[in-house]
Amino acid sequence: MPQQKDIVKIAIQMPGAYPQLIQLDQVMHTFIQRGRCAEDLFKGIQSSDAGVRCDSLKELASVSTDVTFAQEFISRDGHLLLVKIVEDSNDNVIMTHTLTGFMELMDHGIVSWENLSSVFIKKIAGFVNAKSTDASIQQVCLDILESMVLSSHSLFLQVKQEITMERLIAHLQVTNQQIQTKAMALLMALLQTAGDSDRKNIIHSSGSVQDEMAHYLYVLQSVTLNLQEPRMRTPLDCCSQEQRDILHGLRQAAFETESENSLSHERRRSLCAKEFRKLGFSNNSNPGQDLSRTPPGLLALDTMYYFATRYPDAYSRFVLENSSREDKHECPFARSSIQLTLILCEILRIGEPPSETGSGYHPIFFSQDRLMEELFCVCIQLLNKTWKEMRATQEDFDKVMQVVREQITRTLSSKPTSLELFKNKVNALNYSEILKLRQTERLHQEETLAPPVLELKERLKPELLELIRQQRLNRLCQGTMFRKISSRRRQDKLWYCRLSPNHKMLHYGDVEEDTENPPIETLQEKIPVADIKGLLTGKDCPHMKENKGKQNKEVLDLAFSITYDVEEYSLNFIAPSRTDFCLWTDGLSVLLGREMSSESMRSELEILLSMEIKLRLLDLENVPIPDNAPVVPKPPSNFNFCYDFSQTEQ
16 A cells, blocks of 8 residues: 555555545545454443443444445454454343444444344344333334345344234333334334235234324235235136135025025026126126136125125115116116226226325224225225216116216315214215316316417416526425435435525535534535536436345436536435425426426416416406505404314314
């Protein structure tokens, strides 16, 4: 390795290499410093002086984030020394610093998790299972266990054996948001690593929270509902006696028939075909063929049978009521049930793996066992009600199913918290209400296409576009918190980025979880806007190319990067939401002198144009317009006349 005097000698002989040599010297200096620091801390941790030992562990927890230091410390088997301390120590302060430093060291991926002893794993699990343990210790222990589970199947089996699920679920109910989040992260790791049989034993529901917790609830919901996927992908087997018995059970539950044993084969076969036709099967002689399409496959048979056995009166009423109608006006139970099951699978996204950024969970899921089957029971009765309201015939089947899909989707979007609330809301949303909503939305969407109005819109566009540009720049000045994505887990560290008030610098830097709108002075890194060369999105981003094949479409849709300097360095982003993605890409485009192109910009421009056009076209003839705004009246003495809508949610 070259010494300082060698670098000076080379710099004199080759002046052009001087900047690179200075940079090399700085790197060498940093490397040597980290090595000395690692050596000093290693000795301090081994010290017999309790104070020196505690201070060394505390410093280790803060400097272990540096990868160069971590390499030096681990090369001295420092991580094994920490494992030994965890196994032997009972001091909470020392334990907190030791576990924090250990987690930071392991986070670099320098050594494998699989070399940990069973004693260490039992000790970590013991902290999580304990009812009275320091919160900071429990938090880092949950983090360590999550990493173990995700690293290998053998560690998953050990953690699953040691961890007490009752305590893990209890951690979801504490007031400490950090403990809640880490506990849910561990639960998600267990679910994603487990097989189907293990997963059924692990799953448990939890109340609703926001932000990162919403993602974990969404994953829990997705993984649970996907337990239905094998049935959804499996067609009915006509050779299966069990499945044939279920089909005939549906028929027998709907119709009171004479003893079939006394009938001849032909008579019994004719009777079965007639009753299967009344049930709404297309293939009367072989109804199993109606269930050969996948999806929904056997899941449709499961939902029909659940309805028939769980709510026999409602089932019989549905079938007999339609059997008494004219053929063209009857609502076919079997055909409707198969299509309704498919619609519910699509709405609940059964069969789709959970995305890394999704957070759209249904609160009703956490208050209802067997959600799929219970929703079906409510919705099949809704379908019959809507069929009658529309006075539908067999030719209107697809139209009725579209209305029912809309009723279910609109109701679920209101986030009902219980099945009873969902039932009340979806039944209130009758066919007449759907028509009114469609008409209202159509009126909002329609714009007159008269040539004078089109000309006015073109004249207004530049002014409104400038308004949107200013809004985008103001939003960049406010800044946004982003998450770093690591290979070990979905979300790791937080960082913040914002534009300087003079629009000349992009400031960014790491922040803590609870930081809100950090001052621009605290963001240590910055990039001159003048040095920004380009804006990349989606799969063109460097951080998406590095993880090619590992990112789903949802992550790709939120990724963007800016390139800067002659060396083509890049700053990589994963937007928290599609709205933030649009705001940032539009704002960066404005800074680069380019046109904004996001769907959010186009939507906002249309809204502003629509509002401005309507204001310009108001018929104000003979309408006096005051010079000053009217005085706002005083508030009433009480608000007893207000209706408390929150009561309806209980």
